[in-house]
Amino acid sequence: MDEDRYRQASLYLSPAANAFWRWASDGETLIWKHGPTIAFGPEVEAVLNRLAPRGFPPFGVLALFLAACRDNWHVASAGSEYLQEFEQLAEVLAKLHTMDKALRNSPNQKALLAEMVLDWFPTIVSENQARSIALAWKEKLQPESLKPNESFAEGRHLLESDTRMICKLLKTRLQELEEENIRARQKTGLEADLTAPQEELTIPEQVRLLLSQLKGDPDFNDLSQMASQLLAAVTLPKPLRVEQDLPMGGFSDVANRGPLDRLLLSELAYDEDILAARVALKEALYLQREAPPKAPPQQRILLLDNGIRLWGLPRAFATSAALAMLATANHTPEPLAYRPEGDFLKPIDLTSREGLQDALSKLEPHARPTAVFPELVKVAKKHQTADAGELELVLITHQEVIEDHHFRQHIDHLLKELTLYVATVNRKGEFQLVVYRAGGRKRIRTAKLDLERLMQPKPEKAPQRLDDTGKIRYPRIFGSEPFPLCLPTSCSAVRSSWLPGEGLLFATRRRQLMWAEENGYGTQEITARLPRGPITWMRLNRQRQATYVGGYIDRSSQLEVWLIDLEYGRIRQYTTENIGRPVSIWQSSTHLCLRYLEKIEAFRLDGSQHKVHAISREVGPAFDNLWSGRFFNRYGSWHALRVDSEGWKHETVPIDKDYAGFIRSLHDLEGVEGLPSFEGDDGLVAFTGSHLSHILHYQMGGMKPLDTKNAINLEPLNPKCPWELLSRPFQTLAYHRLEHHCVELPLLLLPELKGKFIWRKCAHPTMRNKIKAVVIDQTAGFILQTAGEELEVYSDPQNWELGFRVKPLQRGRTDRTVIPFEQIPTPAEMRVQLQQARLPDGSTCMLDNRGLLHILPADPKVMEMTLTLPSSGPIAIRFEDGQANGPAYFVASQTQTPAEQMYQTFMKWVRKTQC
Known part of the structure; x- marks a missing residue:
């Protein structure tokens, strides 16, 4: 048994002849091939013991990890001549070297860091073998058994798969690894705070929760109010209680x-x-004890009519009645809800916003729902059992339907077998609940709602301040999303998506999502509350629909999925049902799909549906395949997954056998779904079906396409690394001082290029950094003071445009007051830096680092104002109630209030501050 353990350890730990690492003569110190130390014996032992419970990756990966944790890590002297494409690996591992030394000093700290970094890395040694190898190392191996073995291939010990795959796995994990998570893991054993488990809710509880969430919703608030008012009117008669053999109630x-x-x-x-x-x-x-009340379990089945009589307002009224029916089904098994579709019944989901929207969108042209009565009888008999008592079969329809002669004929046939409750609605807001039995019908509930009052638009409430402590008063404009003014942003992006002819969508390090449109406007802040953690996915399509996936902290995290409509500024947020990071993500023209180990989560881009599909094992385990979006390579052939309203489909991609051997990744051509392109060892190939159309090859001196329509002649920065040609700008785009370079090569769909741009910092086009104080002068208007001049807000008498009049700096005057701006703390969720100046009358001026000046008057009857601070040209001004005036660069397509009216209102406040 000991011999087998030592033999396994020797096979795993001994290097190949061409490996970049060796063992020193003592058999315990890990060194580079040319001499420098990588790690000492205790460090190797700590890492092996820590990783043994989950198995070991190739030992070459552990050696690279330990080397990057040392202070003397340096690419030039670390053996780049021994490793193919080592520059890529070195760039990925550089983050380990730049981390705080206190996190990687001791052997135990390095072992913990190795566990966090390599947690998702594929293993080549099983758990039992790993424990055996760790034990053999602890018992000391003979140095002779760790000498380089000529019979080993280096790939088995370092790569085990393509180097690019190792770079991708390590880079993904290191990007999401933050120092605060490492410190938390060292102290508590957890990377993030534990979240309380979610309680499983019944359908009535889910419906009641949905009704509370829809209050205040711009689309479904009226529906929620109607359903809440109907809760008392939709109760069904309770059957007689069942006597119990043993009285187990209270003492009577x-x-x-x-x-x-x-x-x-x-x-x-x-x-x-x-x-x-x-x-x-x-x-x-x-x-003596009494028997507790007990009602027999009853199955409630709803049929929500969607015929032509219910089109329009009655449709919303009937749906609210269905919600109220489900919310009050407390003492029954899980209630069921259906809608007619031809002669068949289709289930509907009224427990979520997406399901509610989907149910409202399905309409039928029939005048009465009698065609589905045979299916309704089958469903009722299927759920009726001997001990279930009477079924609660409910039809929700228009009041005119029950007066229809054909409806009465069909319902008489139905009543021979079942009892039916019919809830009717009409445009006048009248609700009736009628029970139909074989002996006749009886009205049991009535209600009258004022639909005109419920459906009339509600006045918009002013956004609340972000801080109401009284110490610091923040502008109400900070509560608006998206931000109502365009900004002259010059910040760097951590992730971006460019759509030629439309604009650039990018996320900043401050978790802001920005939209720079190619129409002469400034940059709009869509939201400033992106989730914590790295960005997993971001994409923009031609319909100006953006998709965002993020919020990954650790393996127990559920990702947040955001569907963003840039046209209307609407954001829909979802949380994935699966835990952890998906194997791959892709987006079609209708769905955003997240592929997990055994499931696919599909989100419709219009926000109407979110489904989880179980995936069969024919697709194979995640790490056994080479995944690239919806494409994966299994046993040498490429396959694709496609998701539609019916589920997922598995297809084989037709690729000529001559090219199948060198393909490394496969992608959909942008804008043309179903026409993939693929990247190979010798170049990039785009094809339609199985016919190749473009072939491009790397060359030592540059890159040359065979297709002359896209002539490209780019010299790489480093001939040994031809991929670095992507860092050379091919086209420069400027969005009014917001500049970036991008490589516009539609055929070159490299994973490294997608969604990434090279940014160049530019001079800030505002005067925010120059302004030092506010000046109160009774002989002038509103004045801002810089280090060498004064800026007075004035209005051009010809066109009433607002701007700054530059004046010389006046010092030593005693008849005016100068109030300097001072830095103030701001909540982290605001993503801005503010400076404040308090005026003598109690008003406040706030300088925003985005190039804005916010004015908060002391008089609550005076509206708050926001001014832009451009370095030249007219300024824009916006009031709290939405009135705005100024250049289109700042106010975009908003309806503008006359500048004369805006200036006069502004000057009224200025005169009050001078009193």
Whole structure:
């Protein structure tokens, strides 16, 4: 047994002849091939013991990890000549070297870091073998057994798969690894705080929760109010309770008969003879219990009509009645809801916003729902059992339907087998609940709702301040999303998506999502509350629909999926049902799909549906395949997954056998779904079906396409690394001082290129950094002071445009007050830096680092104002109620209030501050 353990350890730990690492003569120190130390024996032992419970990756990966943790890590002296494409690996591992030394000093710290970094890396040694190898190392191996072995291939010990795959796995994990997570893991064993498990809710509880969430919703608030008002009117008659054999309720009486265990305690005070006599003569007192109320379980089945009589307002009224019916089905098994579709029944989901939207969108042209009655009888009999009692079969339709002669004929046939409850609605807001039995019908509930009052638009509420402590008053404009003014942003992006002819969508390090449109406007802040953690996915399509996936902290995280409509500024947020990081993500023209180990989560881009599909094992385990979006390579052939409304489909990609051997990744051509392109060892190939159309090859001096229509002649920065040609700008795009370079090669769909741009910092086009104070001068208007001049807000008398009039700096005047701006703390969720100046009358001026000046008057009757601070040209001004005026660069397509009116309102406030 010991010999097998030592042999396994020797096979795993001994290097190949061409490996970049070796063992020193003592058999414990890990060194580079040319001499420098990588790690000492205790460090190797700690890493092996830590990773043994999950198995070992190739030992070459562990060696690279340990080397990157050392202070003397340097690419030039670390053996780049021994490793193919080592520059890529070195770039990926550089983050380990730049981490705080306190996180990687001791062997235990390095072992913990290795566990966090390599947690998702594929293993080549099983758990049992790994424990055996760790034990053999602890017992000391002979140095001779760790000498380089000529019979080993380096790939088995370092790569085991393509180097690019190793780079991808390590890079993905290292990008999401933050120092605060490492410190938390060292202290507590957890990377993030534990979240409480979610309670499983019944369907009635889910519906009630949905109704509370829809209050205030711009689309479904009226529906929620109607359903809430109908809750008391939709209760169905309760059947007689079932008598129980054993009364197990509360104590209700005292009697002279009963079991001995119900004797009053006072009876036990008698001696044995007297107690026996009292029991025999029926004089002893016993407690009596009553039977608790018990109703037989009933199955509630709803049929929500969607015929032509319910189109329009009655459709919303009927759906609210269905919601109220489901919300009050507390003492039944899980209720069921259906809608007609031709002669068949289709289930509907009224427990989620997406399901509710989908149910409202399905309409049928029939005048009465009688065609589905045979299917309804089958469903009812399927759920009716011997102990279920009476079924609660409910039809929700228009009031005119029950007066229809054909409806009466069909319902008479239905009533021979079942009892039917019919809930009717109309445009006047009248609701009726009628029970139909074989003996006739009876109206049991009525209600009248004022639909005109419920459906009329509600006035928009002013957004609340982000801080109401009284110490610091923040502008209400910060509560608006998206931000109502366009900004002259010049910040760097961590992820971006460019759509030629439309604009650039990018995320910043401050978790802001920005949209720079190619129409002369500034950059719009869509949201400033992106989830914590790295960005897993971001994409923009031609319909100006953006998809965002993020929020990954650790393996127990559920990702957040955002569907963003840039046209209307609408954001829909979802949380994935699966835990952890998906194997791959792709987006079609209708769906965003996340592929997990055994499931696919599909989100419709219009937000109407979110489904989880179980995936069969024919696709194979995640790490056994080479995944690239929806494409994966299994046993040498390429396959694709496609998701539609019916589920997922598995297809084989037709590729000529001559090219199948060198393909490394496969992608859909942008804008043309189903026409993939693929990247190979010798170049990039785009094809339609199985016919190749473009072939491009790497060359030592550059890159040359065979297709002359896209002539490209780019010189790589490093001839040994031809991929670095992507860092050379091919086209420069400028969005009014927001500049970036991108490589516009539609055929070159490299994973490294997708969604990434090279940014160049530019001079900030605002005067925010120059402004130092506010000046109160009774002989002038509103003045901002810089280090060498004064800027007075004025209005051009010809066109009333607002701008700054530059004046020389006036020092030493005693008839004016200068209030300097001071830095103030801001909540992290605001993503801005503010400076504040408090005026003598109690008003506040706030300088925003985005190039804005916010004015918060002391008088609550005066609206808050926001001014832009451009370095030249007219300025824009916006009031709290939405009135705005100024250049289109700042106010975009908003309706503009006359500048004269805006200036006069502004000057009224200025005169109050000067009193």
